[in-house]
Amino acid sequence: MIANVGAQLGLAYAFVEREIALSKRYWAWEIVWLVYGIVTSLSVAYIGLAAPTITGGSADTAAVSRLVLYLLVGTITWRFLGLIFEQMAETIAWERWEGTIEYTFMAPVPRVTHLLGMCGATLVRALGFSVAILAAVALFVPVDLSHANALAAAVLLVVGAVAFVGLAIASAVFPLLWTEKGLQMAYIVQAVVLLVSGVYYPTTILPDWMQILSFISPATYVIRGMRDALLDGADLAAVWPNLWPALLVGAISIPLGLRVFLWAERHAKRTGRLKRSG
Amino acid sequence: MAIQVREVKRAELKTRGPAAALAASDVRKAFRPAKVVRGSGTAVRAVDGVSLSVWRGEIYGLLGANGSGKSTLIRLFSTLLTPDAGEVRVFGLDIDRDELAVKRLINRVSVEASFFKKLSAMENLVYAGRLYGVAPDESRPKIVSILRRLGIEDARMKEPLETLSRGMQQKVAIARAFLSTPMLLLLDEPTTGLDVRSKREVQTFVRDLRDEHDATIVLTTHDLDEAARLADRIGILHQGRLVAEGTAEELAARHGGGTLEDVFMTLTGRRLDDADATDAERPT
Numbered sequence: 165m166i167a168n169v170g171a172q173l174g175l176a177y178a179f180v181e182r183e184i185a186l187s188k189r190y191w192a193w194e195i196v197w198l199v200y201g202i203v204t205s206l207s208v209a210y211i212g213l214a215a216p217t218i219t220g221g222s223a224d225t226a227a228v229s230r231l232v233l234y235l236l237v238g239t240i241t242w243r244f245l246g247l248i249f250e251q252m253a254e255t256i257a258w259e260r261w262e263g264t265i266e267y268t269f270m271a272p273v274p275r276v277t278h279l280l281g282m283c284g285a286t287l288v289r290a291l292g293f294s295v296a297i298l299a300a301v302a303l304f305v306p307v308d309l310s311h312a313n314a315l316a317a318a319v320l321l322v323v324g325a326v327a328f329v330g331l332a333i334a335s336a337v338f339p340l341l342w343t344e345k346g347l348q349m350a351y352i353v354q355a356v357v358l359l360v361s362g363v364y365y366p367t368t369i370l371p372d373w374m375q376i377l378s379f380i381s382p383a384t385y386v387i388r389g390m391r392d393a394l395l396d397g398a399d400l401a402a403v404w405p406n407l408w409p410a411l412l413v414g415a416i417s418i419p420l421g422l423r424v425f426l427w428a429e430r431h432a433k434r435t436g437r438l439k440r441s442g
Numbered sequence: 443m444a445i446q447v448r449e450v451k452r453a454e455l456k457t458r459g460p461a462a463a464l465a466a467s468d469v470r471k472a473f474r475p476a477k478v479v480r481g482s483g484t485a486v487r488a489v490d491g492v493s494l495s496v497w498r499g500e501i502y503g504l505l506g507a508n509g510s511g512k513s514t515l516i517r518l519f520s521t522l523l524t525p526d527a528g529e530v531r532v533f534g535l536d537i538d539r540d541e542l543a544v545k546r547l548i549n550r551v552s553v554e555a556s557f558f559k560k561l562s563a564m565e566n567l568v569y570a571g572r573l574y575g576v577a578p579d580e581s582r583p584k585i586v587s588i589l590r591r592l593g594i595e596d597a598r599m600k601e602p603l604e605t606l607s608r609g610m611q612q613k614v615a616i617a618r619a620f621l622s623t624p625m626l627l628l629l630d631e632p633t634t635g636l637d638v639r640s641k642r643e644v645q646t647f648v649r650d651l652r653d654e655h656d657a658t659i660v661l662t663t664h665d666l667d668e669a670a671r672l673a674d675r676i677g678i679l680h681q682g683r684l685v686a687e688g689t690a691e692e693l694a695a696r697h698g699g700g701t702l703e704d705v706f707m708t709l710t711g712r713r714l715d716d717a718d719a720t721d722a723e724r725p726t
Contacts, residue, residue, distance in 0.1 A: 177572070178573050181568075189602065192558060262557070262558050262559060263556040263559075265524055266520070267556055267570070434523075434524050436476075436514075439522070440554065
């Protein structure tokens with residue numbers, strides 16, 4: 165049993181190692197995405213700093229500082245979750261583009277192990293990017309984390325990552341089923357999640373029908389909880405109302421996402437879509 | 443662990459009787475055209491009731507024009523497609539029910555080399571080795587040895603694959619398949635597009651692989667010389683059907699003598715080159 169777990173982890177690590185090697189070879193693109201992430205987050209922070217000027221209101225320093233942190237927590241948490249979603253959703257599309265999809269699916273690796281490895285690689289990359297973006301933004305914009313509860317924030321991030329993995333695995337199915345337009349579909353799902361999850365604003369301002377979507381988006385709870393932890397110092401007990409829904413979404417979405425993926429793989433094998441050229 | 447499992451499986455297989463390395467029984471596969479109005483359009487039968495057996499240690503050549511169903515058949519044997527009907531067994535294991543066990547016994551080289559283009563040959567092969575349970579400590583020296591034997595210099599092993607010639611990439615693809623020491627190796631037109639020298643090197647390696655490592659090989663080709671040179675038995679596929687099977691000599695004797703080209707023409711009504719040109723639009 166333990167030996168088998170070890171063997172599966174070894175197989176999963178193959179994907180982590182591969183992704184690290186690819187990141188090194190595509191280092192110029194990694195820098196592009198990093199700069200893009202920093203610039204986007206910084207731009208959002210500057211919107212916060214400029215709020216008094218834009219609205220013509222009073223320049224209450226504490227309120228502005230809170231707004232900046234509110235926006236930064238949203239944008240950097242979303243960057244973290246978004247990277248997980250993108251990379252997992254691109255699992256199939258990327259291999260199809262490289263032409264390696266047939267070899268990966270022919271290998272004697274259980275699909276769960278394959279996806280576990282991809283999740284590991286994705287988490288490493290998303291965490292690295294998010295920390296680098298936060299550090300870079302802090303050089304330009306004063307970030308007051310004196311009230312933050314780091315433990316609660318860390319737990320929320322982990323739970324959020326898990327919850328997003330299930331959603332991302334399910335979205336990776338699109339490129340498996342629709343070889344030409346599947347990835348575009350996955351990006352649309354990501355865009356809708358961004359809209360309804362309260363990344364830059366409270367979800368209460370959304371129209372009612374959008375609030376229904378925000379209710380099922382794990383990002384809603386993670387971002388809301390992160391704000392409670394980092395702006396107001398909420399501890400684990402205080403963020404629990406946001407923690408358990410994210411846990412619940414993860415507990416449902418991961419097995420569901422895996423099941424959908426396995427079904428899609430069988431369908432792709434029946435219809436001949438498991439090939440490099442679509 | 444995976445290696446141990448594979449070795450146990452090999453040992454089990456060696457003690458069994460003369461079961462076919464590969465046994466296909468009345469295998470069928472059809473594809474629907476991609477863009478048709480629902481309910482319209484006719485499915486194209488890519489493989490139409492093929493039955494064949496490949497014996498352990500044999501090199502079996504599948505000869506056919508473009509669109510004859512060769513690649514579809516190889517993809518079915520590789521677990522990348524599921525048959526609409528019929529059964530495929532690899533060393534007695536059903537490719538559908540025992541998929542993971544079958545995957546441990548097979549590997550495939552396709553007409554496209556199919557690598558992570560920015561990664562080096564070494565990086566690609568270490569990764570491939572890991573997927574088959576071969577740890578880097580074990581795979582690295584083996585990779586160097588195989589690639590040297592295939593004529594790839596040490597310095598080129600660390601260059602991105604995209605900088606290597608098509609012939610070199612195909613040799614790396616063969617090295618990848620060899621690395622997992624498959625009991626059944628599926629070669630789908632491995633020498634297509636290679637220059638004469640590279641073609642000969644690959645062919646020599648394929649024969650050595652069988653002779654030295656007890657591998658069973660299924661080779662698809664539309665190169666008659668290659669089929670005659672490498673294959674112990676040849677099956678001729680035409681429009682998804684296996685229309686003849688035997689050694690080159692048997693085929694010639696059965697179908698009016700002459701060359702393999704004559705046999706192909708007798709069975710299909712066309713020369714192989716002409717058939718390639720006119721059948722190119724059929725799915726493979």
